[in-house]
Amino acid sequence: MIRNTGNHTQTALRTSLPETELASRANFAPHARVVREERPAQITGLPLSIRGLRKSFGDNEVLRGIDLHIPAGQFVAIVGKSGCGKSTLLRLIAGLEKIDAGSISFGQDFQPRDIQPEDIRVMFQEPRLLPWARVLANVEVGLGRDRASKYAHARAEKALTEVGLADKRDQWPSVLSGGQKQRVALGRALVSRPRVLAFDEPLGALDALTRISMQRLLERVWRDQGFTAILVTHDVAEAVALADRVLVIEEGRIAHDLVVNAGRPRQRGSAELAGLEGSILSHLLSADDRT
Amino acid sequence: MSLIDSISLPRNIRLPRVDGLVPWIVPLAIIAIWQIACVTGFVPTRVLPAPSDVALAGWKLLLSGELVRNIWVSFWRASIGFLIGGSIGFAFGLANGLSQLSAKLTDTTLQMVRNVPHLALIPLVILWFGIDESAKLFLVALGVFFPIYLNTLHGIRTVDPQLIEMGRIYGMTDGELFRRVIFPGALPSIFVGIRFALGIMWLTLIVAETIAASSGLGYMAMQAREFMLIDVVVLSILIYALLGKLADSASRVLERLTLSWHPAFQKR
The missing domain is CATH 3.40.50.300 (P-loop containing nucleotide triphosphate hydrolases)
Structure with a gap:
C-alpha cells in the first residue's frame, strides 16, 4: 500500500x-x-x-x-x-x-x-570535477592507481551507468546541471568499489x-x-x-x-x-x- | 523535425561568413577614405602616400625579393626570441608557482628586473653584442620573459585548492597532479601571458631593428627614410600591423584548441 x-x-x-x-x-x-x-x-x-x-x-x-x-x-x-x-x-x-x-x-x-586508499572514498558538497576533462575521464580519476589499466574505460562506463549518466560520457562538466555534476562525483567515488x-x-x-x-x-x-x-x-x-x-x-x-x-x-x-x-x-x- | 532542419541549415552556413567579414569592415573603410583623401589632394602625397602607391611599392619590393627576405628575417628573430624568453619565463613561472623555496629565492630579484624598461637596455646591449643577431634576440627574449613568467605563476597559484585536494585523495602522484590538475588549470592564464608577450615581441623587435640592424623590416623602414621613400615607410608600418594580427590569431586558434572545455570557448 x-x-x-x-x-x-x-x-x-x-x-x-x-x-x-x-x-x-x-x-x-x-x-x-x-x-x-x-x-x-x-x-x-x-x-x-x-x-x-x-x-x-x-x-x-x-x-x-x-x-x-x-x-x-x-x-x-x-x-x-x-x-x-x-x-x-x-x-x-x-x-x-x-x-x-x-x-x-x-x-x-x-x-x-x-x-588500500581505493577502499575509502569521500564525496564533498562541491562536485570538484575537473572542468577540462570529459565526464567519463572525470569518473576514471576515481580509479586511483588502476587508472592506467585497460579496464579503466569499461569500469568508468559502468559506474556512469549506475548513476544514470551513461549518455553524458563525452560532455564537458560545465554543461551539466548541479544535480548531474553531483551524480558524476558519485560515480567517481563509486568506480573503485570503495x-x-x-x-x-x-x-x-x-x-x-x-x-x-x-x-x-x-x-x-x-x-x-x-x-x-x-x-x-x-x-x-x-x-x-x-x-x-x-x-x-x-x-x-x-x-x-x-x-x-x-x-x-x-x-x-x-x-x-x-x-x-x-x-x-x-x-x-x-x-x-x-x- | 525536418522543417526545423531545413530552416536552420542555410543560416548555419551563412552566419560564419558574415561574422568573418565584419571585423574587416573598419580597416577597409579607413583605407578607402585614405585613398579618396589622397586622390582628391586633400592630403599631400609627400605627407602620406595613397594606399595604391603603397601597394605598388610593396609589389616592386616583392618582385626584387627584398620584401620577403626582410619579413623572413624579422619573423625568424621574433620567433626565436619568443621561444627563448618564453621558455625561460615559463620555467621560472612553474618553479616559483610550485616551490616556495624557488619563489623566495628568485621572485624578488625578478620583480626588480621587471621594473627596468627593457628598451632602456638598448645602448648597453649594443655595447655588449654590437648590432649582431644576438642583440635583437636578447632584447626580444627579455621583453617576452616577464608577461609569460607573471601569468604562468599567477595561473599556477590560483588553481582551485579543492581540486588539488581531490586529486590527492584519489591517489594522484605529483606528476599526475601536475599533468591532470595544475597545468590545465593554469592554462587560461598562461594564454593571457602569451598574448601579452606577442605584442611586446613585435614592439621590441621593431625598436631594436630601427636602431641597430642591417636587415629586417625595421631596417627596411629606416633605409627608406634615408632615401625619402615614404611609401616604403608606410608599407613597413602596415606589415607590422598585419604580422601583429597574425600572431594574435595564431594564439587564438591555439586557445580554442586547448581550452575547448572552458565555457567561454564553447560554441553556442
Whole structure:
C-alpha cells in the first residue's frame, strides 16, 4: 500500500521534472522494488572503530573524545549544529586531517586491516570535477592507481551507468546541471568499489527535488554495493530517511546515538520518520536553549 | 523535425561568413577614405602616400625579393626570441608557482628586473653584442620573459585548492597532479601571458631593428627614410600591423584548441 503511493508520486515527478527522471526510474528497477530489507544485498563494507578520538585546531578543541563502532555495511548519519565537529570527524575518518589523539581502525576489532586508499572514498558538497576533462575521464580519476589499466574505460562506463549518466560520457562538466555534476562525483567515488564511503553534505547545494532524487540514488547504490556509508548532513529529515543510525554530535562529543528501525524503501514524511525527526530536532534545539 | 532542419541549415552556413567579414569592415573603410583623401589632394602625397602607391611599392619590393627576405628575417628573430624568453619565463613561472623555496629565492630579484624598461637596455646591449643577431634576440627574449613568467605563476597559484585536494585523495602522484590538475588549470592564464608577450615581441623587435640592424623590416623602414621613400615607410608600418594580427590569431586558434572545455570557448 505504502509502496504504491510512493510510485504514484514518482510517476508524477517523472513527467514534470527531467532532473529527477533517471534516479526515480532506477527505483522502478525490479530488484530495487522486490527487496524490502534492512541490510544491503551483500556486505562488502568495512567495520570501523574509533577510540578516544580528539582533534583541535589551535586553541579550539573540535573533537573531545569520540568512541564509536560502526558495523560493516551500516548507513550512519551524523547530524549536529554547524561547528559541532561533524565534518572534522568525517575528514579524520577519510584521512584528510591528522589525528591528535585516539585511533581510527578499520576491520575487525583490534586487527587493523591493510586498507588500500581505493577502499575509502569521500564525496564533498562541491562536485570538484575537473572542468577540462570529459565526464567519463572525470569518473576514471576515481580509479586511483588502476587508472592506467585497460579496464579503466569499461569500469568508468559502468559506474556512469549506475548513476544514470551513461549518455553524458563525452560532455564537458560545465554543461551539466548541479544535480548531474553531483551524480558524476558519485560515480567517481563509486568506480573503485570503495568499502567505506564518506559523504560531507553531498546534497547541501542542490534544490529540494533534485535532493530527493539524489537521496534515492544514494540509497540504491548503498544497497547494491553494501559499502559502509557515513553521511554528514545538517538536514535531519535526510538523516532519518537514509540512515540505519543517526548520531547527534554536540560540542565535540556524541550526544545521542539513535537507531532508525523503519523498513526500506522508506516513505518520506511517514509518521514514524517524522516522529523521529521531531525528537532529534528537539534534542538539537534544547541544546541551543541551554547555552 | 525536418522543417526545423531545413530552416536552420542555410543560416548555419551563412552566419560564419558574415561574422568573418565584419571585423574587416573598419580597416577597409579607413583605407578607402585614405585613398579618396589622397586622390582628391586633400592630403599631400609627400605627407602620406595613397594606399595604391603603397601597394605598388610593396609589389616592386616583392618582385626584387627584398620584401620577403626582410619579413623572413624579422619573423625568424621574433620567433626565436619568443621561444627563448618564453621558455625561460615559463620555467621560472612553474618553479616559483610550485616551490616556495624557488619563489623566495628568485621572485624578488625578478620583480626588480621587471621594473627596468627593457628598451632602456638598448645602448648597453649594443655595447655588449654590437648590432649582431644576438642583440635583437636578447632584447626580444627579455621583453617576452616577464608577461609569460607573471601569468604562468599567477595561473599556477590560483588553481582551485579543492581540486588539488581531490586529486590527492584519489591517489594522484605529483606528476599526475601536475599533468591532470595544475597545468590545465593554469592554462587560461598562461594564454593571457602569451598574448601579452606577442605584442611586446613585435614592439621590441621593431625598436631594436630601427636602431641597430642591417636587415629586417625595421631596417627596411629606416633605409627608406634615408632615401625619402615614404611609401616604403608606410608599407613597413602596415606589415607590422598585419604580422601583429597574425600572431594574435595564431594564439587564438591555439586557445580554442586547448581550452575547448572552458565555457567561454564553447560554441553556442
